[in-house]
Amino acid sequence: MSLPIAPQRRRNPSRRELLRAGLAGMGSLSLPGLFRLRAEAAAAGAERSERTAVILVWLRGGCSHLDTYDPKPDAPSEYRGPFKPIDTRTPGLQLTELIPLQARISDKFTVLRSMAHTGAGHPSGSLQLLSGDPDMQDKPEPVFPDVMAVADYFRSGGPPRALPNYIGVNPIVRYDGFVIAGPAFLGPSHDPFAVTGDPSAPDFRVPNIGLPEAEARRLQSRLGLRRRIDDVRRAIDASRSVQSMDTFQERAIDLLTSPEAAVAFDLSREDPRVRDRYGRHAWGQQCLMARRLVEAGVDLVTTTFDGPLCGRVANWDDHAVNHHVFEALEHRAPVFDQAVSALIEDVYARGLDRRVMVIVTGEFGRTPRISYVASSGGGVASGEAGTVQPGRDHWPRANSMIWAGGGIPTGQVIGSTDRYGEDVADRRVGPHDFLATIYRHLGIDPEATIPDRFGRPIPIAPNGRPIPELTATS
Template structure:
């Protein structure tokens, strides 16, 4: 896959405009080089991203976008509690967040038109409205290509797994899935890293030599470049991870101090966040932790009663861990699902898909905490008159925080030039 990160169509347009000012192409290229030095990754606000994906669509009204003035049938069963920010109330099942709300920034009124889970997840994971003709790469795949990671660790890890994919970039940039999460008091083994009983590093080296010979033979007969790129990357990555003490240490959560481990609950989400923070510490630039179960078409309130306490513990413990380790300033934490849920409660005491209103929490990575960006109307059924925020804007902002130009242009394997997030607005108001 060709990659054009130096001169894009936007650059050409700029060059044409500057030509009218008497600047030659060489002048323009010199200015572009200077701009890259001053606005490239050196000026990035973050080195890594921890994306906590609330898959299924968390109810905005029953969590962080409470509507005390809405009709009773919209408000639902939960009580509100006051946070440490005057005038900001949240669900009663989020007391830890309420005490730390001023350390996050809440974005409300995010809206789009994809009402099904796959399309909604695709939109928040890529910053592009899904279309049949092209599968866009997820944020983590782009980050794993654009930001150098340690050779013995993946650039993109999904805990325990994810439907996000590399799209037209090819499987070489797909996420490494742990397929499991730590369990307190038990050894944590991840397939592809932990050595099975009886397998030694010496045997791994012997197998690697054999695989190298087979790879050379395969390359002579194959012309599928993306497949070969993926096989090369996966093979070398697996070998590097298995033979690296450092990589095994990164996943060995029992090495973490009891003080840090004690911050987290024993549930899968908390333990996923814990592992994600640890991988960030060891240099993985993009980690997703997926929390399933929010698709509450039936028994919305029973479901949220079960799901909210682990969410409350996990997000606040993760913030504390990153802060105590001095990582929060350079780690962008993003928390959101693919959409909100309907203000109207259905006949099954549930709420249905609702892409017109959603929220996102951010902290770290240069984010100015304690802010409220955007909002919804009194009924909670639409963005307010001042709000126009799309998933495209969230993605563009994440890229910007990492020093990646959201308008960077790639070529697909069919030769089609495509910008990363052509319709996204960088939300500069988020940053300090």
């Protein structure tokens, strides 16, 4: 059964990085201006009757496929690493002992072992996978919009919504000095609403969401005063700009004071046992917030796993100069396993599994052959400077990722790599197929185009085809 296709262009006013929205006065409030950007270019179209959603969990730096989802126990010692393979609930599928919780729920996800591309650097690898940019060279910022910004472009619009349409909970933005995701020529109105900080911290809150009632009344009072001032202005200036500003400010205040938004972001409303299941750490609570947001109606959520939970250099870039790769994986694996397995289980337990698709991936895999290099500095999961330790380097020729929910058949393995895990041996797929699969789930025609800054039509997934095994069953 074919899925309905989303309208060609609609934009939603209610997603922005509200961290920039000032409360000192209406003149400094930036959100209305962003609403105005959206309204100037919005187009009509019908909403889908059922809004599908995506949660993308991003492993910044690239996870070793051999040490997680594609173990090679029969490979020579210079390849296979120290971790034992374990059986899962999926016949014939083995994962490594690092992720036993995921092994127990493998019937709820599908492993794709045959992703490959040509972006060997973190920026180029990220841009190839997330935006379909074919360039092998790193560049400082995206030339093409990423998959979530494109989806936001197509899927937004219609009546104002209390919640942003696209949210990044520790969003995918940068790798060191490089911007690895963003709306590019679609413009800042398709940036995510960014939630930063550690949601497991006792004092965590999302700024400018869920204002106290008294403060909300003061803001409404300011808006009333502004209306009276604008009445005088209109007598002098007959243009529509002032009248439009009223509308944008009203929408901004609606979001800033929305009880619905306040509830969706408030993790304290969860049963403590659920919070414990996800883990009282940043990654677990990021995933819990992502689930709450899609359940509340948000379409697009990204969350990045990085920071101190990764080890010394705060990412998955497990070169020997950065980390002892195996100590780093052991350090982060329990937290990673807990957060991902809880998210997937919860999506199914709460009946979201046909509507919400969960994807877990980084920009590429790691070199199957283990390297030995001197550490550049000591710390968590790294020996002191000068200590020779094992590492794995960048490897775009093979990567594994998992997909759950979205109505897809689960308990599957798609594709395979050779006996060393170096190259795809069966069912090679590329970034454009990755993008097309996500677009298909969201009801967006993978053969659609978007206009660049000169109005030229740009394909959103050139030559990409949705991966059949990851397409919803009727």
